[in-house]
Amino acid sequence: MLKGLLARLRREPAPIPGDLWREARAGLPWLRGLDAGDDARLAGLAALFLQRKAITPLAGLALGDLERVQLAALCCLPLLLFGAEGLHGWSELLVYPDAFRVNRSHVDAAGVLHEWEDELIGEAWEAGPLVLSWADVQADIADPGAGFCVAVHEMAHKLDALDGVLDGTPPLPRAWQREWARDFQQAYDAFVRQVDDGRRTLLDPYAAEAPEEFFAVCSEYHFSDPKLLRRAFPKVAAQLERLYGPSPL
Numbered sequence: 001m002l003k004g005l006l007a008r009l010r011r012e013p014a015p016i017p018g019d020l021w022r023e024a025r026a027g028l029p030w031l032r033g034l035d036a037g038d039d040a041r042l043a044g045l046a047a048l049f050l051q052r053k054a055i056t057p058l059a060g061l062a063l064g065d066l067e068r069v070q071l072a073a074l075c076c077l078p079l080l081l082f083g084a085e086g087l088h089g090w091s092e093l094l095v096y097p098d099a100f101r102v103n104r105s106h107v108d109a110a111g112v113l114h115e116w117e118d119e120l121i122g123e124a125w126e127a128g129p130l131v132l133s134w135a136d137v138q139a140d141i142a143d144p145g146a147g148f149c150v151a152v153h154e155m156a157h158k159l160d161a162l163d164g165v166l167d168g169t170p171p172l173p174r175a176w177q178r179e180w181a182r183d184f185q186q187a188y189d190a191f192v193r194q195v196d197d198g199r200r201t202l203l204d205p206y207a208a209e210a211p212e213e214f215f216a217v218c219s220e221y222h223f224s225d226p227k228l229l230r231r232a233f234p235k236v237a238a239q240l241e242r243l244y245g246p247s248p249l
């Protein structure tokens with residue numbers, strides 16, 4: 001029985017039919033510039049994604065094959081160099097039709113419980129599902145160079161969480177990790193100072209929330225406005241290029 005289970009786990013995913021893949025690619029501006037090798041690698045990763053992750057539309061949303069392949073391709077775009085290990089540790093993609101509300105709570109140092117509601121367009125649970133708003137994925141596609149890509153943002157959190165700590169550093173070889181930590185820390189500190197001083201920033205001030213948000217937001221810029229990222233933080237841009245490969249834009 002164990003043998004059968006192992007065989008099933010190792011089973012190659014069914015390849016995505018060529019015409020379906022081409023249609024999916026045509027609708028995703030970030031994929032149009034990929035060379036044949038990267039395109040084939042991304043198709044393979046997307047097939048694996050579809051095999052391993054349940055994509056569950058919620059609140060009346062319906063998703064056809066084309067939409068599912070596009071979601072898989074977008075989520076795998078940051079994994080082109082990193083590879084399939086980037087898919088470890090979770091099994092479900094939940095898709096809301098639009099931004100969604102979540103209840104938050106926090107007990108402060110004085111023992112007082114604070115509760116509030118947040119409206120989100122995406123969320124990545126550390127060992128749980130990845131959640132996306134379909135309307136916001138569509139908005140990113142409609143304006144691919146605007147600096148936003150919620151699927152990439154949430155996948156950056158998933159990469160970050162692979163080593164068990166959400167701290168803005170994905171698992172990397174030790175020497176690279178040291179350089180990464182140095183370059184990101186410098187940039188993050190400078191960015192937080194800009195925001196705290198009330199200065200106008202090139203990047204979305206949300207990136208000042210925490211080091212992990214800085215990494216996720218910069219990842220969005222890498223894919224959707226790499227020039228702006230290079231202008232703001234050239235060393236961070238270089239680190240992301242090393243992690244993700246050259247920006248497709």
Ligand SMILES: [Zn+2]
Pocket residue numbers: 153157212213216
């Ligand atoms: Zn985030």
